[in-house]
Amino acid sequence: MSTDTFDVVIVGAGSVGMPTACFLAEQGIKPLVIDQFASPGQGSNKAAIGGIRATHSSFAKIQLCLDSLRVFSTWEASYGDNIEWAQGGYAFVAYREQEARALKNLLKIQQSAGLNIRWLERAEMLDLVPALNPDGLLGGTYSHEDGSASPMMSGHAFYRRALELGVRFRFQERVTGLIRRRGMVVGVRTDKGGYATETVINAGGAWARAVANMAGLDVPVVPDSHEAGITEPVAPFLSPMVVDIRPDEGSTNYYFYQHKPGGVVFCITPDPPIVGTDRRETSAYLPMIARRMVGLMPRLANIKVRRTWRGLYPMTPDGSPVIGRSKELEGYIHAVGMCGQGFMLGPGVGRLLTRMLTDRETDADAVTLKELTPYRAFAGTEALK
Ligand SMILES: Cc1cc2nc3c(=O)[nH]c(=O)nc-3n(C[C@H](O)[C@H](O)[C@H](O)COP(=O)(O)OP(=O)(O)OC[C@H]3O[C@@H](n4cnc5c(N)ncnc54)[C@H](O)[C@@H]3O)c2cc1C
16 A cells, blocks of 8 residues: 555545535645546536525525535636636526425525525516516526536636645546544555545545445435536526426426526436436437426527536435534545535535534534434435425
8 A cells, every 4th residue: 555645535526525625725634536537527517507506495505505605606706717607596486386385485494594585476587587488477586696607617626726735636546445443544445556544535426325335334325317408509598597396297397597608508307216327318308308498488499409418416315415424433524415416515515524624613514514414314305405
């Protein structure tokens, strides 16, 4: 085994691993980041469509994403990288009483957790999104501080900043084992050698359960496949991310927005879930989502789709991440189970992990960590997962 020693080893150069490496290095903690793929963000990060919202139904996810929004919205001014940040907001639309009721019921917890969100009546929603089908529209919620950014450009921005701060990366290297001694982490083993460390952060995304198993632990993270697509670029006509939570045959919700360069980017949640690690796109996806999107926004019938792709959500049974230290193995930390929100959660999770490792946890962090503990019952379901 190599004698290289690191303060922290992060397994995974993805949506969580890269910003975490930056924020740790800013505090003088030098991590090593290991990824099995050839370059940063090649797991699920590059599959994300770029939505960044603090509009969730749980305190922890709202707090983490409010913090992420601070990072994304100030990144270009702070470091000069264009990450295609745009503050278009999120509009959850309602065409039936049951969705209107469900969305209105969430407003209380969302507002009390600090989210700037309100209900828009039908006319206000049509002012905001004039292209919406007006037939049957009741209104919806609007959180104007949410937004979007390019996952690939953001990933590279975090990666470059981490390199500048002295973070070391190893690509095309797979973590194959965690070395433990007397209940403590002392290193990691890889297919190319090994590294000594007293702290391992599992940020392994859809592959995180196998990493936990290497430590003799378990965590209920199961990969499932989701598809996305992008159209040709057109003149700006759509400001917020539009989310339709009505279930339909073969799918639950779907969401889309017009990104800064002009293309409409879209994604659907298949029902039942497609469990597994298959990342090959299918011919079933586009007809399914196109019908739903054109129904909601008829003018989309005239736009051409450029390409589709498929990636993995690292799902947990309750739709919330798992973040926290292991009680069984000192030095091991879970930062896994980001579900369909790992890109938007990444910077907030990275800052939380940094506070944990520098003994600067706040009272709000304690509430967040209690909610996301690996030792919870995984009973309920986050309503906007
Ligand atoms: C179609 C689609 C659309 C999405 N849209 C959005 C969106 O709009 N907004 C949003 O926030 N999220 C979105 N997501 C979800 C988001 O992509 C994921 O939640 C997020 O990327 C997970 O981040 P992560 O860091 O946990 O995993 P990843 O980004 O996948 O990183 C994990 C890394 O760990 C590495 N790894 C794992 N095991 C090992 C090992 N043993 N050795 C070495 N390396 C290892 C992997 O190679 C991988 O690179 C979308 C996902 C899909 C599929």
